[in-house]
Amino acid sequence: MVVSNPTINQNIENLEINPKPQPDDPTSIVEEIEGVIKLYKNGYLERSIKVMSSVSPYLDSNLQVNARDIFIDKNDNIWARIYVPKRNNNNNSLLPIVVYFYGGGFCIGSTAWKCYHDFLGKLSSEAQCVIVSINYRLAPENLLSVAYDDGMKALMWVKQQGNIGQTSEFWAKYCDFSSIFLGGDSAGANIAYNVTLRHGMSNSNNIKGIVLIQPFFGGEERTNSEISSINVQTCKSALSLAASDIYWRIALPLGANRNHPWCKPLQKDMKWLENIRIMIYVAENDILKDRNLGFCDVLTSNLGNQVEKFISDGVGHAFQILDESTISQTRKQEMIFNIVNFIGK
Incomplete structure (x- = not known):
């Protein structure tokens, strides 16, 4: 162990x-x-600079979405790429907001990565929502809880825009600040979950829902899908057990192990999620599958029908941004369709 x-x-x-x-x-x-x-x-x-290329905020004109980069905190280098569907003059309806956190084991990644830029631009277009994609500080230079601190600061910044007349930013005037969702994939889903808990603990939780895509959790005791991960890797899952362990070792606080509540969520904390709708996406060939399914079961036992679970068959971790195969593209479109319905309820 x-x-x-x-x-x-x-x-x-x-x-x-x-x-x-x-x-x-x-x-x-x-x-x-x-x-x-x-x-x-x-x-x-x-x-490695070869992991993924970063791109400018430009999007294909067919998506009918504008994107722009904005600083939230220059001192801590927290910034956001904001996606806003183009509006015609006759459409005055306000749009829901999704505050999104990218994945990368807390140690790599950027909201400017092409894979995220393409995915979130498409999601903004199809869901007709404003997406605020947060660039947070990475471990191991900034151990947890820094990513959660940055996420909380970003969320409060977003909410503040709704409190100052919706005129200070190019995107705010289009937003329904009573309809804020948090979302993320992998480590980003972990951040979205923990930021939502923090926000609930502050007695100001007006988050409408959270979208957790293959949330990056762990624990010292291995699950069956982790134990059998050698076979899982043949199915092109992007996350290996060895990589998962390394990410946790260099991201968690000094002296902590994988039973830390930031890695292995505590059931008692789930009370702070009352009245918040939760969507969880699990990938069939992901080493995190059993851990994610167990997390779903505990959430459902505590929160009931607030929880919606979806399983993507035949694909692995982060398929929606990293895998260009035909089956992954099909599953990604299904995912976007379900997220659109979740946000639109």
Whole structure:
């Protein structure tokens, strides 16, 4: 069983100042997800620029959606890419808002990644909703709870726009601030869930719903889908068990293991989700399948018909943004259709 390594966390504290070790010293690498991330024992972090390309806010004109990047907090480099469906002069109806968090194990990713830009542009167009896609700070430079702090700050910023006359931002005048949803995939779904809990604990929870796509949770005890993950990988699931463990080791607070409540949600916290509708998407070939299904069962036992569960057959983790196969494209369109219905209720 692998647990958190305090030495690794202590090395992380010096990420900003330590130079890159000599490349001829492979023993200096303490954590590596091949082709994605390397963490050296002196605290130096290396992310591959080949993982995914970043793109400008431009979208295909056929989508009829405008996108723009806006800073939320320049000091902490928290910003958003906002997607707004184009409106004609005769349409005065206000649009629901989706505050979205991208995935990447808390350690990689950007709201400017092409895969997210394309997915969220299409979702905004089909759901006729304003999407505020949040770029938050990453681990291991910023251990959890920083991503949750950034998510909460972003949510409060969004709500603030509705309190100042809906005229301060180009998108706010089109929004129904009584219809705010949170959403995300993988680690982003984890962030959406934990931000919703925080918001509920503040006694100001007017979130209408949350969309959790293959939420990134864990635990020290392995599930069946994790144990059988070697077979799952043959089905092109983007997340391996080894990668999952590394993400948690370098993202969780010093000394924490995978039983930490940010990794393994506590049933007692679910009371803060009362009156919030929840959509959960599970991928059949995902190593997280059993963990996600168990999470659904606990939520349903506590919240009843507030919870809607969907299982995407024949596809793996993050299929909707990373897999271009025919079956994945079909499942992605089904997902968008169901999200559109969920938001529109």
